[in-house]
Amino acid sequence: MSRISRYRVAFTTIVVREILRFSRIWVQTILPPAITTALYFIIFGTLIGDRIGEMDGYRYKDFIVPGLILMAVITHSYANVVSSFYHSKYQHHVEELLVSPVPNWIILLGYVTGGVARGLVVGVVVTLVSFFFTDLHIVNYPLTLLVVVLTSILFATGGFINAIFANSFDDISVIPVFVLTPLTYLGGVFYSIDMLPQFWQDVSLANPVLYMINAFRYAMLGVSDIQPGVALALIAGFVLLLGAVALWLLKKGVGIKS
């Protein structure tokens, strides 16, 4: 059997195992974002949103749809990989992969693909929920897909790096709670940065999540605070950077080999 065939089988095995893992516990992994999103639409979209009026030419509840979808994708892509890979370290079954002839890049690709799969499933669920509350329309389908997939890859890779360094269950929740959530909420999910004073607009530009949410909003609604090209280049650059870091950590055996 050729090397490529062996790699393909190993990659498929990791991905299928990851998808089965989050599918078995769908009540924990798929259902919560549907409920959370519905609550967001009811509270921010309908009850408060009607008083806010329009934003960038859209009804407020339509304006927040891209941000809510991408926020769910980011959170779940990250959570899937950080949780799964840390558990495999904790239970030592990561050793199944380390003793077998699977190259590091296949291990990384497999876990990241698993994270992207969950991110996209959750993204679809949130999109379906939004149909009940908004008149959703998408301006640019290919760009929408590109941004959501790239963003999902980026955060799945981030989750992998977090899991490599994690030594306890606390370590896998610190980044999502204290870094990811604030960056996402302050990344323009619920507002346009034009609403902010100049100082805070400048500060917001240092938040990478702002670029992702705006690129996604541009792809869906055709409006953005950021140049979409700049945003895409930034996301792609971060994907390459984090991918290289993750591969280097795997090669050095950080957190997984003594």
Place this chain on the structure above:
Amino acid sequence: MVTNPNMSKAVKLRQLKKTYANGTQALKGIDLDVERGDFFALLGPNGAGKSTAIGILSSLVRKTSGTVEVFGADLDTDPESVKSRIGLVPQEFNFNQFEPVEEIVINQAGFYGIPRRQAVVRARSVLKTLDLWDRRRAQARSLSGGMKRRLMIARALVHEPSLMILDEPTAGVDIEIRRSMWRFMQEINRAGTTIILTTHYLEEAENLCRNIAIIDCGHIVENSSMKDLLHRLHRQVFILSLRSPVHVLPEGAPFGLKVVDEYSLEAVLEQEQSLNQLFDWLNSHGIEALSMRNKQNRLEQFFMDRVQQRQCGVDS
């Protein structure tokens, strides 16, 4: 065992060193050869370095320096060949406790590039051989300790490795399962699989293995055939069961004879002394022995002598 000297060894370690981040020198430059088809015992007290050696061999631990070859493939330049030849049964349970038994084995085959259809057939075969087929759909965490050990063996066998490394595979299992595992290990060894076994049950090593290395404080302190090693035993201690009670032995009794209790004697035979001499003396003093046994397993005696001769941290 006759081997072709031109054939590569199953395992060849040269000047293998490992220093952990905390400064502990677990391996201080070991050289070790394991022939193809061998049943090899790697023994040593806790912390001696045997798990580190096995960890390096199976790519779970990074070596500090030295070379590792498995069937001629170098771990540094061709790690995939090395890994594909090895099946590891580690000391600790290291499977996903929440996955079904069959899935664990099939997934492991997948990691070795075996297509699912073929993996399913192989998984069925190894699970049946190891009496786990009826529990194939059970979550691994629901298995008994002995079953979990057998699951790790099934998982290690599914890609049909040429070298099996068994790190204390019978630890904590009852004697019945232990014996069935011994039979199984002997079968796969007869079928051509090279086996490296670490164990604290020295009786197990003595019964199963043809060659042996003892590692202590990061050094190989003994490396020979089991036969030669046992032949070199300087002394053996026996316990004799007596028909009639003996309370006191004559003054200056030979063979280090001493009374254990009124129905048991302990005798020490040096290498040059024979059992006939012992029994002649017992007969001449009207002492009738019903049975006898080694006080310690023979290998255990050698092992204790060997590992107690040196202090860790002081290189010889």
